[in-house]
Amino acid sequence: MRVWKFGNSINTDLITPGRYNITTDKRELAKVAFIEHRPEFAREVKKGDFIVAGRNFGCGSSRETAVTALLECGIAAIIAPSFARIFYRNAINNGLLLVTVDEAFIAGVEETHQLALRESGVVNLTTGASAPAGVSPMLLALQKHGGLLSFLKTHKIEELERVQQ
Amino acid sequence: MAGMTLSQKILSAHAGRKLAIGDTAVISVDYVLAHDTTTAWAIEPFHEIATKVFDPSKIFIFFDHAFPAPSTQFAEMHAKIRRFCSEQGIKMHFDGVCHQLMAEKFTYPNTFLLGADSHTPTGGAMGAMCCGFGSTDAAVAMATGKAWVKVPETIRINLEGKLPFGVYPKDVILGIARDLSSEGANYKVVEFGGSAIADFDVPSRLTLCNMCAEIGAKTGIVPADAQTRAYLESQGRYQPFEELRSDPDAHFEQVLTIDISKFEPTVSTPPDIDRGVPIAEVEGTPITQVFLGSCTNCRLEDLAVAYKIMKGKKVKEGVKFIVTPASRQVYEQALVNGFLMEFSKMGATIAPPGCGACLGRHMGVLGDDDVCISTSNRNFTGRMGSPKAKIYLASPAVAAASALEGKIADPRKYLK
Numbered sequence: 218m219r220v221w222k223f224g225n226s227i228n229t230d231l232i233t234p235g236r237y238n239i240t241t242d243k244r245e246l247a248k249v250a251f252i253e254h255r256p257e258f259a260r261e262v263k264k265g266d267f268i269v270a271g272r273n274f275g276c277g278s279s280r281e282t283a284v285t286a287l288l289e290c291g292i293a294a295i296i297a298p299s300f301a302r303i304f305y306r307n308a309i310n311n312g313l314l315l316v317t318v319d320e321a322f323i324a325g326v327e328e329t330h331q332l333a334l335r336e337s338g339v340v341n342l343t344t345g346a347s348a349p350a351g352v353s354p355m356l357l358a359l360q361k362h363g364g365l366l367s368f369l370k371t372h373k374i375e376e377l378e379r380v381q382q
Numbered sequence: 383m384a385g386m387t388l389s390q391k392i393l394s395a396h397a398g399r400k401l402a403i404g405d406t407a408v409i410s411v412d413y414v415l416a417h418d419t420t421t422a423w424a425i426e427p428f429h430e431i432a433t434k435v436f437d438p439s440k441i442f443i444f445f446d447h448a449f450p451a452p453s454t455q456f457a458e459m460h461a462k463i464r465r466f467c468s469e470q471g472i473k474m475h476f477d478g479v480c481h482q483l484m485a486e487k488f489t490y491p492n493t494f495l496l497g498a499d500s501h502t503p504t505g506g507a508m509g510a511m512c513c514g515f516g517s518t519d520a521a522v523a524m525a526t527g528k529a530w531v532k533v534p535e536t537i538r539i540n541l542e543g544k545l546p547f548g549v550y551p552k553d554v555i556l557g558i559a560r561d562l563s564s565e566g567a568n569y570k571v572v573e574f575g576g577s578a579i580a581d582f583d584v585p586s587r588l589t590l591c592n593m594c595a596e597i598g599a600k601t602g603i604v605p606a607d608a609q610t611r612a613y614l615e616s617q618g619r620y621q622p623f624e625e626l627r628s629d630p631d632a633h634f635e636q637v638l639t640i641d642i643s644k645f646e647p648t649v650s651t652p653p654d655i656d657r658g659v660p661i662a663e664v665e666g667t668p669i670t671q672v673f674l675g676s677c678t679n680c681r682l683e684d685l686a687v688a689y690k691i692m693k694g695k696k697v698k699e700g701v702k703f704i705v706t707p708a709s710r711q712v713y714e715q716a717l718v719n720g721f722l723m724e725f726s727k728m729g730a731t732i733a734p735p736g737c738g739a740c741l742g743r744h745m746g747v748l749g750d751d752d753v754c755i756s757t758s759n760r761n762f763t764g765r766m767g768s769p770k771a772k773i774y775l776a777s778p779a780v781a782a783a784s785a786l787e788g789k790i791a792d793p794r795k796y797l798k
Contacts, residue, residue, distance in 0.1 A: 230763070234769075241425075277762060280516075311518065366427055369522065370430070378530075
């Protein structure tokens with residue numbers, strides 16, 4: 218497990234740039250993740266890695282490929298102070314774990330650190346720092362079902378109103 | 383329960399029950415929009431859960447992001463989408479940018495539009511709730527006619543005063559983006575009000591609401607009024623509508639009052655939308671390309687402003703000036719009234735209606751050394767091509783003045 222650290226307002230053009238974003242093949246999309254912004258990312262990323270980022274991660278275009286590519290790369294969770302709206306929704310629907318923590322915790326994380334997600338929140342195993350974590354109840358509920366599409370194979374959409382309880 | 387906001391009322395009507403802010407609800411949608419990239423990603427998810435769409439007449443598929451196809455890869459994607467539309471009996475639209483076409487032809491006040499494109503909030507100019515979603519949501523909406531939503535908080539922005547000479551709605555929204563930041567309205571609705579909004583026609587409101595996407599908003603919305611009626615009448619499709627408003631005791635997360643008479647021509651500097659500065663700070667920056675296009679600013683009104691500034695003059699030698707009308711209707715109007723002939727004589731390259739150069743697919747892709755001033759909505763690194771290129775965002779007036787000088791220029795001197 219390693220940490221990939223990014224700054225504020227990482228937009229979806231940086232995650233899956235428009236010029237490469239022309240395939241519906243998930244494996245091809247995984248290969249273009251951060252292709253210009255961080256060229257080594259797609260080559261070196263491993264299942265279970267974390268992305269730790271600044272505010273407003275995923276802003277910009279509605280392209281769901283940004284979520285698809287990071288899921289396919291095996292990213293275990295994205296940890297940031299805030300996420301952009303459509304990216305957040307796409308992550309909820311696809312079961313990509315997004316975790317909100319305060320900026321002070323993020324500031325203390327370096328790429329060489331080891332992190333762990335616990336019931337109580339996020340822990341930096343290297344420094345000993347920890348912070349409470351926020352996760353959308355809808356995300357947790359849909360993740361249990363394997364995402365929105367899987368949920369809808371066995372449930373009516375109206376049941377989403379109650380699924381978070 | 384306190385009074386309700388406009389968006390709370392629209393969502394409640396679509397849920398069939400009274401919703402509170404923060405509620406999660408499943409609502410029915412009036413229109414589902416997707417285009418020639420987001421549809422491609424919606425087809426497989428759709429087939430996972432359904433065989434037939436809920437109602438083909440409520441689904442709108444636009445070929446605009448890469449039309450006509452710039453590569454064989456896109457031609458194949460288009461073919462896949464055409465097959466899907468044919469199988470499902472969905473009408474395809476080839477007449478320009480999806481958001482412009484929805485406003486011209488389809489969207490009515492108080493409706494809910496689910497669009498698989500981030501600039502769907504553009505349609506909030508019609509007094510409708512128009513929100514951007516991903517392809518999975520579009521697939522679910524095509525299958526069921528429904529979507530899950532969380533009822534958002536609202537930021538009310540009251541615009542007061544008159545626009546100064548040479549200052550346009552684009553300058554106002556670039557200024558608002560600078561002040562609120564690119565996540566200032568995250569998850570929230572931006573509802574426009576105040577005495578100045580009555581003077582903003584629907585094309586101006588389309589520009590305002592379009593860029594609410596860039597401050598993170600779920601949508602921008604302008605309550606439907608006499609301007610909405612006038613626009614619908616001009617499009618030959620007026621039907622009486624209820625002038626829904628937020629209640630006087632509705633809960634707003636913030637109320638901002640902005641005096642638009644204090645605005646100046648504003649330029650958003652690369653690489654983020656909220657880096658707007660008064661034009662004086664960037665005046666004289668050399669440019670290689672001018673893009674007058676996109677869902678933000680390439681309606682007839684925008685072409686008229688640019689024409690007024692450029693009339694009788696030539697584009698600076700060496701500058702690529704690309705004019706991409708937002709829709710077939712705009713294109714045809716500009717053919718008939720002579721704008722396109724005049725722009726062509728000035729040295730412009732006229733591109734067919736569509737998204738064109740905005741997203742770096744074709745018809746104006748930037749190379750490493752390019753510096754572009756664009757009337758579109760995003761100046762992200764690599765947005766229009768090379769990650770080394772620089773993109774400045776501005777009004778059509780600033781774009782036109784800059785085309786004449788080959789550097790970022792203040793349009794006011796050409797308007798006297």
